[in-house]
Amino acid sequence: MTSVDEGGIQLDRTVFYPMGGGQPGDAGVLRLSDGREVLIRDTRWDRDTGAHLHIPTEGADLPTVGDTVIAEIDWPRRHRLMRMHTAMHLLCSLIPEGVTGGAVGAEKSRLDFNLPGQTLDKEWLEENLNRLVSEDHVVSESWITDEELAAQPELVRTMSVKPPTGAGRVRLVQVAGVDLQPCGGTHVRSTSEIGRLRIAKIENKGKHNRRVNLVLEE
Numbered sequence: 021m022t023s024v025d026e027g028g029i030q031l032d033r034t035v036f037y038p039m040g041g042g043q044p045g046d047a048g049v050l051r052l053s054d055g056r057e058v059l060i061r062d063t064r065w066d067r068d069t070g071a072h073l074h075i076p077t078e079g080a081d082l083p084t085v086g087d088t089v090i091a092e093i094d095w096p097r098r099h100r101l102m103r104m105h106t107a108m109h110l111l112c113s114l115i116p117e118g119v120t121g122g123a124v125g126a127e128k129s130r131l132d133f134n135l136p137g138q139t140l141d142k143e144w145l146e147e148n149l150n151r152l153v154s155e156d157h158v159v160s161e162s163w164i165t166d167e168e169l170a171a172q173p174e175l176v177r178t179m180s181v182k183p184p185t186g187a188g189r190v191r192l193v194q195v196a197g198v199d200l201q202p203c204g205g206t207h208v209r210s211t212s213e214i215g216r217l218r219i220a221k222i223e224n225k226g227k228h229n230r231r232v233n234l235v236l237e238e
């Protein structure tokens with residue numbers, strides 16, 4: 021435990037993923053050696069200070085600086101987020117247009133595409149998403165430099181959010197044979213782990229935006 025205040029708790033290392041790139045932060049619990057538990061409802065990364073903050077639930081009995089804790093994420097929730105997030109990469113591969121927005125959730129997720137004047141075939145999309153899931157493509161990561169990324173602008177699919185460059189290197193996430201793009205989120209190891217997907221609905225959000233809403237069947 022390196023700092024504690026109303027804004028959140030900082031640890032010297034953690035397994036909690038902070039909110040970012042459209043994916044919510046982890047929830048979970050910090051266990052103290054005296055048996056106390058501090059429930060964490062969210063994790064955020066403060067862009068200005070670089071602080072990785074574990075946000076406790078309201079009224080939590082806060083630990084003190086120097087305490088040792090065991091940090092345990094809400095794994096069932098996180099696993100759903102990983103499955104959902106990886107499914108977004110599959111969706112991206114099937115709609116090769118700019119991504120204008122999106123949000124990953126444990127219950128449902130959405131991705132917006134820039135598709136002026138076009139409609140999407142819901143059945144075709146759902147069928148092909150599930151085909152990619154059942155084909156069990158391996159998900160892996162690699163790193164490239166900011167310069168290498170700048171030389172390959174086609175790798176960046178998001179139109180509004182740019183990948184965080186400036187640290188000198190950027191993480192690329194590859195779904196073998198399916199998708200390759202910079203991403204800082206959490207993913208499953210291969211696509212069969214996602215399980216069956218369903219497209220809840222496709223909405224028109226303005227003239228150019230088509231919003232695809234996705235849910236996990238299991």
Ligand SMILES: [Zn+2]
Pocket residue numbers: 105106109193203204205206207
């Ligand atoms: Zn990703």
